[in-house]
Amino acid sequence: MTSFTSPFTKTSLAIASAAAASLAFSSAQAAEVEVLHWWTSGGEARAANELKDLMEAEGYGWEDFAVAGGGGETAMTVLKSRAMSGNPPSAAQIKGPEIQEWGELGLLGELDEVAEAEGWDELLPPTVAEIMRHDGHYVAVPVNVHRVNWLWANPEVLEAAGVELPTTLDELFEVGEAIREAGFIPLAHGGQAWQDATVFESVLLASGGTEFYQRALVELDEDALGSEQMIEALETFKRLRGLMDDDMSGRDWNIATSMVINGDAGMQLMGDWAKGEFTAAELTAGEDYLCAAAPGTQDAFTFNIDSLAMFRVEGEERDAQQALARLVLEPTFQEAFNLAKGSIPARPDLDMSEFDQCAQQSMNDFQRTADEGGLVPSMAHGMAVRADVQGAIFDVVTNYFNSRDMAAEEAARRMVNAAQAAL
């Protein structure tokens, strides 16, 4: 570049660079990003549209590649076939350890320039930043943060039973009994593998603590998986079954949430997407429904972070892709998206006054746990371990929870096997 510019005068250089810039700008207008995602339900689709508008305001095109289907299974199948045919989209909704798997295949592009210019290292908590990096380079950008270890409750049911929100596991059982005596279902639950796992990880976090959680469900330490603490957590988890109704098998989570809303059930252990159901029923947080950290996990935060991973692309598309990455983490989008989706922004420095009480508490806890430790990835939601290990753990958890005669020791032993088989 320098040897090329030397014969030119300063003015001609300026003209040339201006021309180059305008050329770059006009071509950037044509540049498009293609984004694969499964934000297709009402609120989510509105939230995704926000990003499209922001991109278009900057002069980039947005090609929407939405693949419906709740957990993104269909979207992932589509993504795999696109990637295999050598034609991946510019960005795709990929999260957790899956980012690493795609990174190992050498398919992801780097975002280090944007990350440095925007100061992502300072913006994001280190635990979160680590998930977004592959091999030391940023390859993905976080969109939102869901907290998984929440307890939702119907205040009228609690009042009828004459109890307060439980803050420890023991209290949870006491409160549950009181609610049952008052004639309600204590704990609404849906008997699906991922919901069983969601409750299990909160119980494990409460009974074993953050450090144990980290060792057992994130690092898959075999000693921890087969330990007394694990057996105790499994037994407590199974006892919770006594607080649930008999018809839960196969029930969807939102049906369980509506049981809390209708006052059939007192409480539910579920991530903060449950808030969407409360909001849709036009209830106000703190008045018509209550939210609190899952009993015994006040100092922990199991996160489930949606992120957009960037595929390796060239030229103009890359410019558009980098702009996309920058916009995703900018306050405008973070605020708009997360207000629509019920989660909290991925950067802890934002003004939360627009958000409801639960989201504000979530953000406080997010910051606090990020500083003090206690911010851990959710196993049940694919943030901690790879899909195959997660699946194997799900099998053990759900089988144990539903089995009438499996001992906790046996379940712990199978958990160790599941971790070994995955290595």
Place this chain on the structure above:
Amino acid sequence: MSLSNSVVQPAVGAGARRSHAGMLQACLPKLVLAPSVAISLFFVYGFMLWTFILSLTNSRMLPSYEFVGFAQYARLMANDRWWVASTNLVVFGGLFVAICLALGLVLAILLDQRIRQEGALRTIYLYPMALSFIVTGVVWKWLLNPGLGIQAMVRSWGFENFRFDWLVNPDMAVYTLVIAAVWQASGFVMALFLAGLRGIDDSILKAAQLDGASLPRIYWRVVIPCLRPVVFSAVMILSHIAIKSFDLVVALTGGGPGYASDLPATFMYAHAFTRAQIGLGSASAMLMLGGVLAILIPYLYSELRGRRHG
């Protein structure tokens, strides 16, 4: 083959000046069939072969070609969930085929008694087949849910101790699949048998009556043996419905409680597509294929050979 020969022969016999046209006509069936043969060779048998190749690799999220021999099969054999799924398939498939055949036959015989409104009744019994398994699954899910369906209804009549909680009972959940699938398919089997019954020569029955055979004896000794080809078709259709059952499980039990009502098809889907274990999923798909062949080939062989001699 015999069909194409009979079409071709007149053209060949028509004379030398039409030999071009004759040749074209001789080739035409093959030409017309060629694309579909090529397509099915590639998409069915080619992909079967590809699945087999993948089952020998360590493919996880995307297919890879690092061969690991039969390690995926060994992992499958050590997988508790796979055994639950396979046992379920045997239980579900066996009961489903047997009950559908028995019920279909009984309904067909009853309907064959020259009753009034036969057309309307036939339609009623046949109608469930027009529904998708998803619809059947959802409807039975509600009916069988202890808090909503049959149990709640009977209890509301005053039988407080009535229990019918198979859907939420890990030991019984697989039988709810049988109930729903039988409800859906037995009317269809009935229609098959009814057609078979109508095809039986009246004179055989009259001869049997003249010989003094009682009605049950006529059915047992004469009518049912005559229906053997129908049984053959029905078993073929029912067993492939049983083996590929996927939507019914997803809609009715979701494989639960736990994975108590998992079937190999749902196991395969879960591992290949959601758990990033394409190798293991392919291995289970190959075992499913092996299972189908192990049952169907002997059956096909005995039936078709029997027919050739008979």
